[in-house]
Amino acid sequence: MHEFTDRTWLWFASALYFAGFVLGTIGVLRDQRLSRASVYVTIALGFLVQTFGMYLRGLAVHGCPIGNTFEIFQFTAWSATALYLVIGPTFRLSLLGYFACCLSAALTLVSLSVPSWDAVIRVNLFGGNPWIEFHAALALFSYGVFGLLGLTSTMYLLQFYSLKNRNLRGFFAFLPSIVDLDHISYRLLTFGVVLMTASLLVGSRYWLMHSARVEPVKMISTVVVWCAYAAALTLRWRGVLIAKRLAIVCISLFVAALLSLGPVSYNFKNVPQRTAPGPR
Amino acid sequence: MEPSSSAQLFLVGANHHKTPIGLREKLALTAEKMDQFCTALSQLRGLREYAVLNTCNRVEFYGVVESPEVVETLQAEFCQFQGLSPEDFRSIRQHALGPGAVQHLLEVSSGLDSQMLGETEILGQVKDAYAAAQKRQTVGPVLNRLFQKAFQHAKFVRTNTAITEGQISVANVAVDLAQKIFGKLDKTRILLLGAGDIGEKTAKAFQSRGAATLTVSSRTLERAMELARTFNGAALPFEVMPQHLADYDVVVCSTSAPHAVVTTADTSVAMKKRRAQPLFFIDLALPRDVETEVAGIENVFVYNLDDLARIAEENRAAREAEVKKAREILSEKAEALWKQLGYGLGGNNAR
Numbered sequence: 001m002h003e004f005t006d007r008t009w010l011w012f013a014s015a016l017y018f019a020g021f022v023l024g025t026i027g028v029l030r031d032q033r034l035s036r037a038s039v040y041v042t043i044a045l046g047f048l049v050q051t052f053g054m055y056l057r058g059l060a061v062h063g064c065p066i067g068n069t070f071e072i073f074q075f076t077a078w079s080a081t082a083l084y085l086v087i088g089p090t091f092r093l094s095l096l097g098y099f100a101c102c103l104s105a106a107l108t109l110v111s112l113s114v115p116s117w118d119a120v121i122r123v124n125l126f127g128g129n130p131w132i133e134f135h136a137a138l139a140l141f142s143y144g145v146f147g148l149l150g151l152t153s154t155m156y157l158l159q160f161y162s163l164k165n166r167n168l169r170g171f172f173a174f175l176p177s178i179v180d181l182d183h184i185s186y187r188l189l190t191f192g193v194v195l196m197t198a199s200l201l202v203g204s205r206y207w208l209m210h211s212a213r214v215e216p217v218k219m220i221s222t223v224v225v226w227c228a229y230a231a232a233l234t235l236r237w238r239g240v241l242i243a244k245r246l247a248i249v250c251i252s253l254f255v256a257a258l259l260s261l262g263p264v265s266y267n268f269k270n271v272p273q274r275t276a277p278g279p280r
Numbered sequence: 281m282e283p284s285s286s287a288q289l290f291l292v293g294a295n296h297h298k299t300p301i302g303l304r305e306k307l308a309l310t311a312e313k314m315d316q317f318c319t320a321l322s323q324l325r326g327l328r329e330y331a332v333l334n335t336c337n338r339v340e341f342y343g344v345v346e347s348p349e350v351v352e353t354l355q356a357e358f359c360q361f362q363g364l365s366p367e368d369f370r371s372i373r374q375h376a377l378g379p380g381a382v383q384h385l386l387e388v389s390s391g392l393d394s395q396m397l398g399e400t401e402i403l404g405q406v407k408d409a410y411a412a413a414q415k416r417q418t419v420g421p422v423l424n425r426l427f428q429k430a431f432q433h434a435k436f437v438r439t440n441t442a443i444t445e446g447q448i449s450v451a452n453v454a455v456d457l458a459q460k461i462f463g464k465l466d467k468t469r470i471l472l473l474g475a476g477d478i479g480e481k482t483a484k485a486f487q488s489r490g491a492a493t494l495t496v497s498s499r500t501l502e503r504a505m506e507l508a509r510t511f512n513g514a515a516l517p518f519e520v521m522p523q524h525l526a527d528y529d530v531v532v533c534s535t536s537a538p539h540a541v542v543t544t545a546d547t548s549v550a551m552k553k554r555r556a557q558p559l560f561f562i563d564l565a566l567p568r569d570v571e572t573e574v575a576g577i578e579n580v581f582v583y584n585l586d587d588l589a590r591i592a593e594e595n596r597a598a599r600e601a602e603v604k605k606a607r608e609i610l611s612e613k614a615e616a617l618w619k620q621l622g623y624g625l626g627g628n629n630a631r
Contacts, residue, residue, distance in 0.1 A: 163460060163581050168591065169446075169598070177463035184554060239555030244580040 006060065007112065009053030010060050010074060011031045014108035016046030017081075020101035028098070030172050033192070039097035040088060047081045054078060061121060064137045069120035072140060073111035077104045079144020080151075087148075092127060099151040132206045138199035139222065143257055145192035146229065148165065149185055150254035153247035156181040160244050182243070185250065193233045196226050216229055221260040228253050289422060290351045291374065291381035293340030296395045298372040299524040307362055309334045317361050324357070326350035329415035329420040331427065333388070335394055335405045337419060338480065340374065342385060344422045348377065382621065383614040384508060385426060386524040388435035388451075389399075391444060392606055398443040403434050422621055433613045435572045437508040440609065441602045446595030450478065450588045452486035453595070454562045455587075458486070458530050461560050470494045473510075473521065473541065475503050477533025478564045478585075487511055488528065497521045497526070501534070522546040526553035530560045533569035547577055560586070577626055 020042035054074060058064040067073040130176055155175055162172035175181075178240040200222070207219065232249050235241035241249060295366055310315060313444070314334060321327060327350055330343030341358075345351055355373070359366045367576065376384050387393045389406045410427040413419045419427070438444050447453045455465070462468050470491045472483045474500045487494055494513035498504035504515040516524060525546055535541055551559060556579070563570045563584040574581040 159460065163457070166583075166587055166591065168457075168460070169594065173446075175460075177460055178558060179461060180463040186556075236556070242556040243558070275408070 006053045013046045013050035017105035021194035075140045076143045076260035077107035079141040080147040135203035142192045142195035149188040153187045153250040156247040160217045225257045288510040291376045320533045331421045333409040379618040385430045386610045389430040390437040390556035436608045441606045445604045451482040453588045453591045455485045464587045465491045468529045471531045472496045474535030476534030525550035532562045536566040544573040548573045
């Protein structure tokens with residue numbers, strides 16, 4: 001076990017997520033209802049292995065492993081999976097596990113296949129300040145929530161398309177109802193905004209005390225993402241942004257949020273760095 | 281395959297394949313007639329075991345006799361009891377001995393032999409027939425095994441093929457679509473516009489699948505109230521229907537109006553009140569009751585009779601595509617079961 005690096009464990013986790021995706025695809029192509037239990041077990045195993053890999057990375061960087069783009073993508077996938085493992089059995093939405101596998105496999109595989117994203121590892125990123133570490137972890141966890149929201153929105157659009165175009169057979173036959181998808185999307189949107197608000201509140205305390213240490217690009221991009229999601233939530237609450245338009249907005253915002261991680265992760269200042277791969 | 285035993289497993293009866301509905305009505309056994317005929321059968325020499333499957337589409341006798349002649353006697357008695365000539369009955373009858381009877385019961389239990397291919401109600405009816413025979417103590421080792429295995433194999437076929445998937449009646453297709461939009465129907469409010477027969481059937485399908493409330497609106501309030509009573513629902517005057525459109529999740533339209541009764545303007549107003557809640561129109565009327573433009577309103581879904589009929593037809597075709605696979609499974613099962621039954625029949629077909 002000791003010869004395996006954190007990246008090896010994260011490759012294993014990624015493989016398990018991908019296996020869940022393959023299992024689900026085979027089931028769908030064979031026109032069979034997916035076994036929720038088998039997908040759930042596969043994704044849970046992937047989550048456990050990923051948690052272990054992240055733990056090893058955390059030990060190496062002396063904190064929450066969210067110091068470079070690779071770690072941020074891994075953490076976002078981990079958050080989305082953690083949330084799925086909680087809400088999956090509660091809401092019992094058909095195919096959500098399959099889509100969660102897709103998202104986690106995509107995020108983790110992409111992050112693992114771009115070596116430059118993990119070329120620089122930032123040790124003790126938060127300088128021992130637990131509040132700012134909590135702020136960052138909370139913000140990234142909310143990205144995981146928004147990732148899951150992106151999935152339920154995609155499922156909504158697929159079901160919407162199938163109903164409008166009278167194409168109800170095959171893959172579409174297994175999708176949950178649009179009302180169920182709308183309810184869960186609304187809850188995820190609310191939860192994500194609450195988490196991000198809490199994260200910003202915690203972060204603002206640090207910013208007020210050490211404003212010079214916070215890069216404006218990072219702060220602005222985070223606030224823009226928060227504003228966009230908060231606006232979407234307000235409009236949904238008022239019944240203005242609903243149905244297909246809400247789903248499209250939620251997917252677009254998640255893509256934008258992922259893109260905004262670039263400026264966020266490349267603007268850590270005064271942080272000790274080392275080049276990967278080191279002993280982890 | 282043929283057993284050389286003295287006992288013989290048989291099936292004789294009539295079903296929807298060859299028997300027109302008028303004749304099926306004549307052949308059907310009421311509960312009282314069933315008792316009378318079964319009492320008569322208990323006197324029939326050489327009839328060791330029997331069970332009667334009596335549904336709206338079939339009257340079939342399954343049993344074990346000491347010789348094939350006993351089957352002819354049973355058939356003659358049944359014809360006499362129902363007032364039908366044996367010659368007429370012979371022209372419509374379903375008859376099989378040994379493995380053919382086994383295969384037939386397995387196909388009947390699985391819904392393969394049903395008029396509505398793959399329907400599941402038949403399995404319950406076969407179970408009822410078996411339970412009634414048990415109560416009358418007319419089943420023995422052969423039929424006990426045959427029926428119990430038939431239930432098992434029917435379940436296997438339903439699980440391992442798509443023979444029961446997708447609804448094949450317009451009413452049930454509409455309910456399935458509503459479930460795709462609303463999920464569980466226990467909070468879904470249904471409005472039935474008009475009192476057309478197909479609309480009534482669809483409303484009944486919604487009610488049987490647990491819809492929360494059902495309201496009827498018709499040009500004649502009396503007719504609406506009468507229909508509402510049968511559904512234990514409420515009636516709504518037709519003139520005020522547009523103002524109340526927002527209160528319903530599913531609107532089943534089957535009026536005989538010569539023009540559309542659901543307009544784009546009324547629906548747009550209703551959708552503003554419904555905020556994020558979708559609205560589902562099932563337009564079963566000809567000419568159509570819902571204006572074409574209504575389908576373009578956000579969060580509104582409109583299906584007309586052609587759409588529903590096409591989906592039902594696709595589902596039926598998909599089920600038919602599974603028939604071959606299901607028959608092959610059942611043939612293997614029937615063959616194995618027939619070998620097992622040989623011991624009960626005292627024959628050598630187990631070899």
